Amino acid sequence: MKKAEATRLTILQKAFELIYVKGYQTTSIDDILATTQVTKGAFYYHFKNKDEMGLAIINEILKPTMAESFIAPLQNQGNPLVFIYEMMNHLLIDNPYLKPEFGCPASNLTQEMTPWNVDFSQALNELTKQWEETLIGALENGKLNGFVRNDVNARQVTLMVMSGYWGVRNLGKLDQGKESYVLYLKELKNYLKSLN
Amino acid sequence: MKKAEATRLTILQKAFELIYVKGYQTTSIDDILATTQVTKGAFYYHFKNKDEMGLAIINEILKPTMAESFIAPLQNQGNPLVFIYEMMNHLLIDNPYLKPEFGCPASNLTQEMTPWNVDFSQALNELTKQWEETLIGALENGKLNGFVRNDVNARQVTLMVMSGYWGVRNLGKLDQGKESYVLYLKELKNYLKSLN
DNA sequence: ATCAAAACATACTAATTAGTATGTTTTTGA
DNA sequence: TCAAAAACATACTAATTAGTATGTTTTGAT
Incomplete structure (x- = not known):
């Protein structure tokens, strides 16, 4: 798998777990960045x-x-x-x-x-x-x-x-x-x- | 009913409706104040x-x-x-x-x-x-x-x-x-x- | 190797939020 | 009646938020 695709998938998987546990609205993007070790620039490159x-x-x-x-x-x-x-x-x-x-x-x-x-x-x-x-x-x-x-x-x-x-x-x-x-x-x- | 008690009850009833429709976390206190016409001082007098x-x-x-x-x-x-x-x-x-x-x-x-x-x-x-x-x-x-x-x-x-x-x-x-x-x-x- | 595009990094912004500080008005009991 | 407490009003604060601006680094095709 390409590295970029891996980044995207990591975000989806970790965010899914966070949302399952905490709820969608109360899971902040900063939460997701913290647990994935992905930066904001990378996040918004993959998702609008x-x-x-x-x-x-x-x-x-x-x-x-x-x-x-x-x-x-x-x-x-x-x-x-x-x-x-x-x-x-x-x-x-x-x-x-x-x-x-x-x-x-x-x-x-x-x-x-x-x-x-x-x-x-x-x-x-x-x-x-x-x-x-x-x-x-x-x-x-x-x-x-x-x-x-x-x-x-x-x-x-x-x-x-x-x-x-x-x-x-x-x-x-x-x-x-x-x-x-x-x-x-x-x-x-x-x-x-x-x-x- | 005392006026103060009426204020409190209005808050509870209107807030209940808002929360039912929008959810608890996404119903802001300002939302509640706007629909009840109650001020922030009154709200925090009645609720900690x-x-x-x-x-x-x-x-x-x-x-x-x-x-x-x-x-x-x-x-x-x-x-x-x-x-x-x-x-x-x-x-x-x-x-x-x-x-x-x-x-x-x-x-x-x-x-x-x-x-x-x-x-x-x-x-x-x-x-x-x-x-x-x-x-x-x-x-x-x-x-x-x-x-x-x-x-x-x-x-x-x-x-x-x-x-x-x-x-x-x-x-x-x-x-x-x-x-x-x-x-x-x-x-x-x-x-x-x-x-x- | 090179260069353009893809991928990522960092610093910032503007809006929204719960809650507070500090008043003024209204009510109530002596 | 009148002072104290209750009830309410307004302006502010500090934190958090999604999203943006503007970069730098990495990758891949030629």
Whole structure:
């Protein structure tokens, strides 16, 4: 990789971590410069302004990461109800990068930036729609293969699952550890069981 | 009411609205002064600093409002599954003060202030615990009265319901209207039906 | 090797922010 | 009524912020 590209990527990655922990508005450019050891001149060479960097984070960091975590596990054949549960369990319990006290990066950004920042709103909307359609597809597939009852509304179930995830990620910020996650997952299992 | 008390209350109410719409950090004290027509001297006579005002908003505006919206409807006897659905329907569809594009005040504040602001975290935790315990109580009552299956775990269901609400309030910020709310409510009804 | 463009570095600016200092006016209790 | 306290008003400060102006250094193609 070219050196300049490496600089740009460092900025995106470190800024993403800072924003995940502190929030977008409260992460200053000086914060980012301090942790990356990049100078202001370099920063503004790579990005027109802070928002352009923020959008690059969504499109070049968040989107691929989510595609890997949320989309890939559902492309397999097999019982989508099982895959959905395992995906959630992995995200909430196993994933070492997502800490309960900091919530979910995409959910945090959505809460902070919508509806005022139109560009962020649109980018985040694409992100969630991508996840939504994948879940719906997996559930429809599950209906065809007999894993899911035929009267189940895939879009409704998807919204229930996604809402539950974002919600428990936010509720979980209030307690010390993963208690809320554990309780949520147990009930998610019951709910998913009721769909076949 | 004393004039001074009225000034204080005006600040709390208008600031609450501004914070709901714009967020806590991005609502400046000058914003609040401009919309309330209160001067800086008056503001700092009533509040030591911005955070003290924020905490007063939680304890004196949010808490009573939530007690009215979330707690009261569940104190009745009768089928808690029905009451929960109607509460959600009322909050998401009927309530004229809560706009999809601005989400849920308590959820927004939780996302923005935790874990860094300890005082806010604690106040918001009390708020949600209050709601949680009320929901659990209503469900346990429903079990005793035969409205809810006995093998249902009230705390788990409560977490599912609360997570779903906060989650869909955040997801809903991304679309124009209440489509997500409608879909969520339909599936919530199915889910609640599976509990009796 | 050279030179132009790319990449980076440093010092500055203008706006915004929470909070303070120091007043004046209004209310209240004896 | 009248003084003291409560309530409010205004001007200021110091820090932080995103962004700019103006450089120097590095890179890569010829």
